[in-house]
Amino acid sequence: MxxxxxxxxxxxxxxxxRLAATVEQLAAKADVKSRVQHKAADVREQVRHTASDAAHRVQDKTPAPVRAVASKAADTGRRRPAPAAVVAGLALVAVLVVRGRRGRSRRLGGGRS
Known part of the structure; x- marks a missing residue:
């Protein structure tokens, strides 16, 4: 022959x-940094999409008056972030105080049954 x-x-x-194609494939597999960056970009896009879907579902289920108040509060917060942060902090403190009192009165037997 x-x-x-x-x-x-x-x-x-x-x-x-054939050898050149094989070398290119091996080089792509060996480039871990690039593969991780591509995977991270894919995950970021998936998270954005999922968050957007969830936000739309919540918005669809939220009554119009509540959406209007929330929108107005968000606009105020964007225009004047310091006062909005103070109000949010005070609201959080109020919620924690009320929860603490309810828990204490239940432990002492003074709560509603």
Missing amino acids: SHTPEEMRGQVIEARE
């Missing part, structure tokens, strides 16, 4: 092309 020089050249060229 003797091969002509042209047949051998063709086989060498094909082998080089």
Whole structure:
């Protein structure tokens, strides 16, 4: 089975092309940083999409008067963040105080049954 020089050249060229493709595939697999960056971008996009869907579902189920008040509060917060933060902090403190009193009165037997 003797091969002509042209047949051998063709086989060498094909082998080089296959080898080049294999090297490119291996290089892509070895580039962990790039793979992680692509995966992170995919995950970020998926999280954005999921968050957007959840926000739309919540907005659809929220009554219009509540949406209007929330929108007005958000606008005020964007225009004047310091007072909005103070009001939010005071509201949080009030909720914690009320919860603490309810829990204490229940432990002492003074709560509603």
